Amino acid sequence: MTPNELSIRRYRRHAAGYDASAQRTMPLRRRTIALLDLQPGQVVLDVGAGTGLSYALLRAGVGDAGRVLAFEQSPEMFELARERVAREDWRNVWQVCESAETVQLPQPADAVLFNYTHDILRSRAALHNLMRQVKPGARIAIAGIRYFPWWTGPLNLYAWLKNRPYNARPGELWRPWDRIEPYCQSLQRWTTQFGMGYIACGHKRD
Ligand SMILES: C[S@@+](CC[C@H](N)C(=O)[O-])C[C@H]1O[C@@H](n2cnc3c(N)ncnc32)[C@H](O)[C@@H]1O
Structure with missing residues (x-):
């Protein structure tokens, strides 16, 4: 089974309860989106958008003249995002x-959000496909899970177990941002969730 197939299978189970379980991380989502410093009229890309929980915040940033582009490969998660957009008109x-490895955007993005998209950040093919469709200098904001510092030892078993039900590539949590870093001019990072999370922000290289 490919990582994409495994992820799709996992999110088939998570879709129905996803919005409820994501409520406690809403402050982190807001903080990450604020780092995009969205301006009216901009085009923002929501990578692996899930059920569309970020759409309202992204729309608030780009205004009516701007546009939110989004893709999601799990049919069950996407259906909830589709219903959200239809409901809110x-x-x-x-x-x-569509998958991150194959999606074709209708226009280049000024800003890109990776909110808890570990599998996509670990897929070189996905990053290659996405970053060639993003404007030079575009602002990039990332939030995700990472291992605690090495000296915490067994605590990282907890981090791995927490990641596993959601991700097809549950390991690679020491530096989960290191495959997107070469695409960025600079990537500032902050630790969150007592060491088990991170937020990063930078600009796409010209
Ligand atoms: C933890 S959820 C986060 C969803 C959303 N970004 C949010 O903040 O609520 C990760 C999402 O990435 C999607 N995903 C994982 N790998 C993907 C890929 N290769 N292409 C597109 N979506 C993918 C999953 O289906 C899932 O909906």
Whole structure:
């Protein structure tokens, strides 16, 4: 089974309860989106958008003249995102059920959000496909899970176990940002969740 197939299988189970379980990380989501410093009229890309929980915040940043582009490969997660957009009648959200490795955006993005998209950050093919469709200088913001510092020892078993039900590549948590880093001019980082999380922000290289 490929990592994409495994991830799709996992999110089939998570979709129904996803929004409820994501409520406690809403402050982190807000903080990460604020780092994008969105401006009215901009185009922002929501990578692996899940059920579309970030759409309202992203729309608030780009305004009616801007656009939110989003993709998500799990049909069950995407269906919830599709229902959200239809329910809210959001006309400036473009979204597609597609993988990060193959998605084709309708236009280049000014800003990119990776909110808890570990598998995508670990896929070189996904990053290659996405970053070639993003404007030079685009702002990039990332939030995700990482290992605690090495000296905490067994605590990292907890981090791995926490990541496993959601991700097809549950390891590689020492430096989960290191494959996107070469695409960025600079990547500032902050530790969150007592050491088990991180937020990063930078600009795409010209
Ligand atoms: C933890 S959820 C985060 C969803 C959303 N970004 C959020 O903040 O609520 C990770 C999402 O990435 C999606 N995903 C994982 N690998 C993917 C890939 N290669 N292409 C597209 N979506 C992917 C999963 O289906 C899942 O919906």
